[in-house]
Amino acid sequence: xxxxxxxxxxxxxxxxxxxxxxxxxxLVEYAPNGTAPLFAxxxxxxxxxxxxxxxxxFWSQSAVFPSMTLTVAVANGTDATFTVGSxxxxxxxxxYLVWASTKEIVRVNSVNxxxxxxxxxxxxxxxxxxxxxxxxxxxxxNAFEEASMRPAPRSTNPTRIMNYTQIIRNxxxxxxxxxxxKPTIGGTQTAKNLKECKMWHAQDIEFNLIFGQKYIxxxxxxxxxxxxxxxxxxxxxxxxxxxxxxxxxxxxxxETMLNKCFDTIANGRNGNVRTAFVGGTARTVINNIGRASGxxxxxxxxxxFGLQFxxxxxxxxxxxxxxxxxxxxxxxxxxxxxxxxxxxxxxxYLPGRQQLENNYNSIGQxxxxxxxxxxxxxSEVTMENMNPYAHVIIDGLTAAE
Numbered sequence: 001x002x003x004x005x006x007x008x009x010x011x012x013x014x015x016x017x018x019x020x021x022x023x024x025x026x027l028v029e030y031a032p033n034g035t036a037p038l039f040a041x042x043x044x045x046x047x048x049x050x051x052x053x054x055x056x057x058f059w060s061q062s063a064v065f066p067s068m069t070l071t072v073a074v075a076n077g078t079d080a081t082f083t084v085g086s087x088x089x090x091x092x093x094x095x096y097l098v099w100a101s102t103k104e105i106v107r108v109n110s111v112n113x114x115x116x117x118x119x120x121x122x123x124x125x126x127x128x129x130x131x132x133x134x135x136x137x138x139x140x141x142n143a144f145e146e147a148s149m150r151p152a153p154r155s156t157n158p159t160r161i162m163n164y165t166q167i168i169r170n171x172x173x174x175x176x177x178x179x180x181x182k183p184t185i186g187g188t189q190t191a192k193n194l195k196e197c198k199m200w201h202a203q204d205i206e207f208n209l210i211f212g213q214k215y216i217x218x219x220x221x222x223x224x225x226x227x228x229x230x231x232x233x234x235x236x237x238x239x240x241x242x243x244x245x246x247x248x249x250x251x252x253x254x255e256t257m258l259n260k261c262f263d264t265i266a267n268g269r270n271g272n273v274r275t276a277f278v279g280g281t282a283r284t285v286i287n288n289i290g291r292a293s294g295x296x297x298x299x300x301x302x303x304x305f306g307l308q309f310x311x312x313x314x315x316x317x318x319x320x321x322x323x324x325x326x327x328x329x330x331x332x333x334x335x336x337x338x339x340x341x342x343x344x345x346x347x348x349y350l351p352g353r354q355q356l357e358n359n360y361n362s363i364g365q366x367x368x369x370x371x372x373x374x375x376x377x378x379s380e381v382t383m384e385n386m387n388p389y390a391h392v393i394i395d396g397l398t399a400a401e
Contacts, residue, residue, distance in 0.1 A: 035199060035202060035203045035206065035325055035326065036202040036203055036205065036206035036326075037206075037277065037307050037322055037324060038206055038209050038210060038230075038277065038324075038340070038345075039202055039205050039206045039209060039347075040307065041275065041307070041342050042209070042342060042345050042346065042347055042383075043347060045342050045343060046342070046343060046345065046346045046347075047346075048346070048347050048348070048349060048354065049346055049347070049348040049349075049384070050348065050349065050350070050351050051165060051348040051349065051350055051382060052350070052351070054164055054165045054216075054223075054225050054350075055162055055163075055164055055165075056162070056163055056164070056165065056348055056382050056384075057160060057161050057162035057163055057384075058160075058161055058384060058386070059158040059159065059160055059161070060158060060159050060161055060266075060386075061156060061157075061158040061159070062156070062159075062264075064089055064154070064156050065138070065139065066088075066089040066090055066094070066139040067096075067136055067137060067138050067139065068082070068084040068085070068086070068087070068090060068096060068117070068136070068137045069084055069085045069086075069134065069135070069136045069137075070082060070083065070084055070131060070132070070133055070134060070135050070136075070137070071083050071084060071085050071115070071133065071134075072133060073130065073131065073132050073133040074130055074131040075130055076128075076129070076130050077121060077122070077127060077128030077129045077130065078121060078128065079121075080109075080118055080119055080120070080121055081112075081116065081117075081118050081119075082106075082116070082117050082118075082119060082137075083115055083116055084115055084116070084117065084137075085115065086114065086115065087111050087113070087114055087115065087116070087117055088114075089154060089156075090108060090111055090117060090139075091108065091111070091142070091151060091152050091154055092108055092109065092110055092111060092151060092152065093107070093108065093142040093143060093144050093148075093151050094107070094108045094139050094141075094142050095107050095108075095123060095139070095140055095141050095142060095143055096108065096119075096137040096138060096139055096140065097137065097138050097140050098131060098135060098137050099136075099137075099138055100135055100136060101131060101132065101135055102126065102128075102129050102131060103126050104121070104122060104124070104126045104127070104128055104129070104131075105122075105123045105124040105126065105140070106119040106120060106121055106122075106123055106128075106137070107119060107120040107123040107143055123143070161237065161385075162214075163214060163227050163228050163233075163382045163383060163384070164214055164215070164216055164225040164226060164227055164228075164382060165225060165227060165348075165350055165380045165381060165382045166208060166212065166225060166226045166227040166380070166381060166382065167224075167225075167353075167378065167379075167380045168201065168204050168205055168208070168378070168379050168380075168381065169376055169377070169378045170197050170198075170200045170201040170204065170376060170377050171197065171374065171375070171376040172193040172194055172196065172197035172374050172375060172376070173193075173372055173373070173374030173375075174189055174190065174193060174372060174373050174374060175371065175372050176361075176371040176372055176373060177371075179372075179373045190373060193374075194375070197375075197376070197377055198355075198377060201355070201377045201379070203326065205379060205381065206326060207229075207326060208226075208227060208229055209229050209230060209345075209383055210229050210230060210231055210277075210326070210338070211229050211231055211232070212226060212227050212228055212229035212232065212383075213226065213228060213229070213232045214226065214227065214228035214232070227381065227382040227383055228383070228385075229383065230338070230340060230345065230383070230385055230391060231338070231393055233383075233385040233388050234385075234388050234391050234392075234393050235393070236388075237385075237388035237389075238388040238389045238391070240260065241260045241261065241388070241389060241391060241392045241393065242392075242393045242395075243257045243392070243393070243394045243395070244394075244395050244396050245257075245335075245394055245395065245396040245397045245398065246396075247398060247399065248398070248399045248400065248401040249285060249289060249397060249398075249399070249400060249401055250289070250293070250400075250401040251289050251290075251292075251293035251295045251296075253401075254286075254289055254314075255295075255314045255315065257392060257394055258274075258314055258317075258319065258339055258392055258394075259314060259315070259316045259317070260389075260392050261274055261317075261339050261341065261389070261390050261391055261392040262316045262317050262390075263389060264387065264389035264390065265387075265390075266344060266386050266387035266389075266390065271317075271341075271343075272316065272317035272318060273317060273318045273319075273320065274317060274318070274319050274320070274339045274340060274341055274390075274391075274392075275309075275319075275320050275322065275339075275340050275341075275342050276319040276320065276321045276322070276337055276338065276339045276340075277322055277323075277324040277327065277336075277337070277338040277340065278321055278322070278323055278324065278327065278336070278337045278338075278397075279323070279324065279327035279328050279333050279334030279335055279336050279337075280323060280327075280328050280334050281331070281334040281335045281397065281398065282327075282334065282335055282336055282337045282394075282397040283321065283323050285335075285397040285398065285399060285400050286298070286312070286321065286337070286397070288399075288400035289400040289401075290312060291400075292400050292401070296312040296313055296314065297312065298310050298311070298312050298321075299311045299312070307322060308322075309321055309322045319339060324338075335395060335396050335397045335398060336393070336394065336395050336397070337392075337393075337394040337397055338391070338392075338393055338394075339391060339392040339393075339394075340390075340391050341387060341390035341391055344385065344386040344387040344390050344391075345383060345384070345385055345386075346383065346384040346386070347381055347382075347383060348381065348382050348383070348384060349379065349380060349381050350380040350381075353378060353379060353380035353381075354379055354381070355377055355378075355379050356377065356378045356379065357375060357376075357377055358375055358376055358377075358378065359373075359374070359375035360373070360374060360375060361373045361374070
């Protein structure tokens with residue numbers, strides 16, 4: 001005989017409390033999709049390098065393209081003394097082209113001072129005429145007479161580009177009781193916490209690769225140092241490749257900004273493909289510019305090194321576009337585009353300090369006297385940016401024109 005006091009809901013509750021609770025077979029964990037794509041690509045595409053000191057870097061030397069700018073007008077076609085802003089890197093025998101106005105070529109006969117040269121006028125088919133103040137002359141070559149003496153050498157000083165290593169540590173820990181319990185779903189709590197710790201570690205490295213700033217100082221009476229990421233590196237060494245977009249951006253404006261990353265090669269390497277990490281807002285702007293201008297088409301659904309990307313082309317190169325989850329972490333970063341030459345970026349670790357796992361205790365063996373298990377992951381890492389000129393940073397992409 002049924003108990004009238006048990007309603008349908010009470011019967012259901014009594015049965016379910018008695019039976020084993022049913023859950024899906026896995027814990028649903030919400031995290032940004034592909035949290036650390038820059039960290040992944042630099043690790044996969046370029047061999048990791050060792051570094052042997054907290055200060056690590058390299059020497060660079062840029063090609064020199066001498067020019068002279070007139071600071072006093074040249075009165076006529078026979079005046080052979082030019083007053084210029086600087087004669088740095090100007091040598092006797094150099095030939096210069098007055099391109100913007102007369103197209104005359106002149107040859108440097110002597111460098112008189114830091115601001116004065118004597119030249120041969122009309123060193124070519126174009127006659128000499130008056131030249132206005134402010135006109136620029138570009139070196140095109142040199143020319144010497146027969147049986148000439150060896151000319152003076154042209155020398156440039158290399159630039160030292162340095163970075164610091166940064167110690168990045170992430171920790172996981174569980175009370176011994178929790179570690180011994182069997183979860184209703186998924187694997188062990190130990191495995192879950194270690195997996196989460198690795199994700200946070202990769203994410204912290206990723207943010208530093210992008211936004212890190214070089215620093216050295218002390219904390220708790222010990223030395224502390226931080227590495228410079230790609231954004232700050234480009235700001236420091238290639239400021240002409242950093243742009244702030246206006247309220248709206250046209251295709252012409254976008255192409256002008258992006259094409260800067262193809263101007264300079266390093267050691268003969270600088271292909272015409274860049275990886276463009278974008279926030280969600282920037283991606284929408286790029287898509288809308290292509291749609292509105294008809295100048296390029298976004299090709300979706302491509303995969304490289306396990307990462308999905310879309311691509312588009314400008315007149316000078318191809319951009320593989322990846323929406324970066326960490327750039328979507330706030331509204332300001334979401335408007336950024338980072339066009340990066342991945343082959344010029346290399347991770348460098350102090351020996352033995354690359355994702356170093358250090359675990360303490362195990363269930364039933366508390367070597368440090370604490371009823372808990374856990375561990376940490378440590379990396380001491382820095383980044384080489386071998387060609388800052390091969391990247392472009394655009395901030396503030398808000399709307400397409």
